[in-house]
Amino acid sequence: MKTKISPPLGLLLSGLLLMASCIKSPSREKTPDPGPAPETVTYDDLALKSLAIAPDANERIFGTVVFAPEASAGRWNGRISGYKADRTQLVAEFDAVAARVTVDDAEQQSGKTANDFSKPVVYRLYADDGQYKEFTAVLDNDGYTGCPVVGIVTDGQKGVTSRDVWIPGRMVIDRQEGECDELAAEIEIKGRGHNSWSRDKKPYAIKLAEKSPVMGMNKQKRWVLLANAGDRTLLRNRVAYEIGRRTQLAWTPDSRFVEVVLNGKYLGSYQLCEQIRVDKNRVDITEMTAQDIAGEALTGGYLLEVDRYYDEPNKFRTKYRDLPVNIKKPDEKVLTAGQKTYIADYINKVEELLCAGEQPDPAYRDYIDIDSFADWWIVIELCHNRDTRLPGSCYMYKERGEKLCAGPLWDFDLMTFIPSTSFLLKEYEITDFSKEGGDRSLWYKRLFADPIFAARVKERWQAYKPAFETIPAFIDAEAEKLEVSAGANWDMWTLTGNFNRDETLAWHDAVELLKKNYSDRLAWMDGQVAKL
Structure with missing residues (x-):
């Protein structure tokens, strides 16, 4: 007769616990929480609460364009000033009370769906029962001057209010209908100048993340945006530098006229200019160190x-x-x-x-x-x-x-x-x-x-x-x-x-x-x- 050998008690209990863990009791199985039951959207609930076009989702938009509703319901107006924008494929962000939103029968997702804003865009907001309301978005684009555009968006669209504090952001140079080189770069920006900083139209200093040629000018990190706020002609600096460039002075700043749009606000005509710096492309002298003492x-x-x-x-x-x-x-x-x-x-x-x-x-x-x-x-x-x-x-x-x-x-x-x-x-x-x-x-x-x-x-x-x-x-x-x-x-x-x-x-x-x-x-x- 064979003797039955029993397993140790601890091993037996472990096996039982393992088996129990693999068996799901129907009475204890957790059902997914469906959340609150969706509310029914009625015709009277339908509303367009906000509509905007932001630079994060649109490469050639230099600041958030916020549409405003007219007093008479149904029309929302937006405006891009100071530069000519390609409005044919713009992505809008919207907040709507609706079961679904369409444009020309195409389903719309806020911040993702592109539309042609060169013509009125009709948003159709649907209730659950199929009824709908229409809202027409009209995006005007005026003030184009023919000059290239320097579009700057600071992080968080923070204002530039100091000559001492650099604000990080992004800069795009858009040639518009000209022939200059374009540029997209990470930058820092701050105010500059003495008397000129006290004026309403402010001048700015720009620092690129990397040395780059800008609009045909030699490679460097540091540039300035001259406001020329006290010069009716806007030409004096440009003309004087041209006179200097016709002498044998070793280096005279080069510059270009541009339009500046900062965080979506058109600031007017500026002169994008080389800043005086010690550099092989500017003041070409030796960059000294603290060890140069003898x-x-x-x-x-x-x-x-x-x-x-x-x-x-x-x-x-x-x-x-x-x-x-x-x-x-x-x-x-x-x-x-x-x-x-x-x-x-x-x-x-x-x-x-x-x-x-x-x-x-x-x-x-x-x-x-x-x-x-x-x-x-x-x-x-x-x-x-x-x-x-x-x-x-x-x-x-x-x-x-x-x-x-x-x-x-x-x-x-x-x-x-x-x-x-x-x-x-x-x-x-x-x-x-x-x-x-x-x-x-x-x-x-x-x-x-x-x-x-x-x-x-x-x-x-x-x-x-x-x-x-x-x-x-x-x-x-x-x-x-x-x-x-x-x-x-x-x-x-x-x-x-x-x-x-x-x-x-x-x-x-x-x-x-x-x-x-x-x-x-x-x-x-x-x-x-x-x-x-």
């Missing part, structure tokens, strides 16, 4: 701005002329005490040689590049840029192992191209510096006391004059491109102040006055330079 490495490169605002973290005033010098590069993250001492001593040596004696010491020519100082002066005087005499936006740079150079040019929207038959800088010199913030001009009165410098100016003027004589034609060509944009801009903004003496004129008349003042100044300077 020998030739200490000699450059430095980027300086002589400016009355005197607002950079690192700055100094010169010994003889009390000029306010801002050290732009190396910046505050890099600049060492030794570097600051070197460049301050260098500038003070230039002033000593020019200003300490009754006549300039010719040795100053070992310290500055007189050709660049001649060219910078020619452009400033030809444009009659009074801001430089304060001084304002007077840039200089010094490359490693080389002389101090004048430039680049910057800031010509105010107090320029004004009628005058006198020089700004050649004969102007302030000697009483007791008043803080008083006018201080550059070294040109002393420079022109040197016959060598005066002769170089005369020589370079004669070389450039044929190119300067075609600037009025350049103004005509730019004005033709800008005409519609300028009209739209001044329909939006009010110009205040009397900086350029054309503020009360119509735009066309202001452009004609700009040309006349330039031509008169060109003729006057030609006669004066001939006497040098």
